[in-house]
Amino acid sequence: MLRGGKVGLRARHEADVPVLQAELHGDVVNASRAAGRPWRPFAPGSQDGPFALSEPEEATVPFSVVELDGGALVGSAMLWGIDTHNRSAHLGVGLLPAARGKGYGTDVVAVLCHYGFVVRGLHRLQVDTLADNTAMLRSAERNGFVREGVLRSAAWVMGEFLDEVFLGLLAEDWKPAARG
Numbered sequence: 024m025l026r027g028g029k030v031g032l033r034a035r036h037e038a039d040v041p042v043l044q045a046e047l048h049g050d051v052v053n054a055s056r057a058a059g060r061p062w063r064p065f066a067p068g069s070q071d072g073p074f075a076l077s078e079p080e081e082a083t084v085p086f087s088v089v090e091l092d093g094g095a096l097v098g099s100a101m102l103w104g105i106d107t108h109n110r111s112a113h114l115g116v117g118l119l120p121a122a123r124g125k126g127y128g129t130d131v132v133a134v135l136c137h138y139g140f141v142v143r144g145l146h147r148l149q150v151d152t153l154a155d156n157t158a159m160l161r162s163a164e165r166n167g168f169v170r171e172g173v174l175r176s177a178a179w180v181m182g183e184f185l186d187e188v189f190l191g192l193l194a195e196d197w198k199p200a201a202r203g
């Protein structure tokens with residue numbers, strides 16, 4: 024397990040899937056805001072669902088997020104779009120509603136940076152989020168990500184176009200947090 028100050032990132036377990044599917048994908052508004060594609064329902068156990076266990080892929084590394092204190096499941100995290108030529112990847116995070124606003128998101132970003140820069144030897148990490156997602160923007164900025172651009176009206180979300188923000192962090196600018 025990769026350990027931060029408050030949370031750990033471990034492999035996705037089969038028992039995590041229905042919880043993540045119900046609490047993250049089942050929330051149509053939040054799932055639509057995070058996904059970048061139209062929401063649709065998935066039956067329990069569906070192999071097409073966003074949190075289904077799958078064979079390892081080169082470009083995507085999914086994790087489940089757990090509390091270090093007790094091991095309770097609190098969300099999902101991933102490195103996606105891993106590009107081994109340009110040595111870059113994107114970060115994704117989704118916390119269960121009860122786990123938000125406690126500093127876990129900031130900690131997850133820190134652990135994903137450790138995984139990306141130290142474990143994988145990447146040079147650039149990117150966060151893509153909606154311009155009004157203050158919690159995600161701050162979680163990234165707290166870890167040294169800087170806003171690099173705005174794509175105006177790039178995302179169709181629940182009946183309106185919203186701006187999307189890209190933030191980037193380079194390995195040489197990263198200051199690792201003290202690790203638990």
Ligand SMILES: CC(C)(COP(=O)(O)OP(=O)(O)OC[C@H]1O[C@@H](n2cnc3c(N)ncnc32)[C@H](O)[C@@H]1OP(=O)(O)O)[C@@H](O)C(=O)NCCC(=O)NCCS
Binds near residue numbers: 118153159
């Ligand atoms: C985005 C998310 C991962 C952030 O994690 P979190 O644990 O809630 O965030 P933290 O508690 O670490 O807070 C980070 C910062 O955001 C601020 N913040 C947290 N929730 C906030 C909210 N609802 N509104 C405004 N600011 C908020 C905190 O005050 C903190 O700011 P600071 O660094 O200036 O003190 C989490 O809220 C989440 O899973 N949201 C739903 C899914 C999602 O949007 N995923 C990202 C898709 S790109």
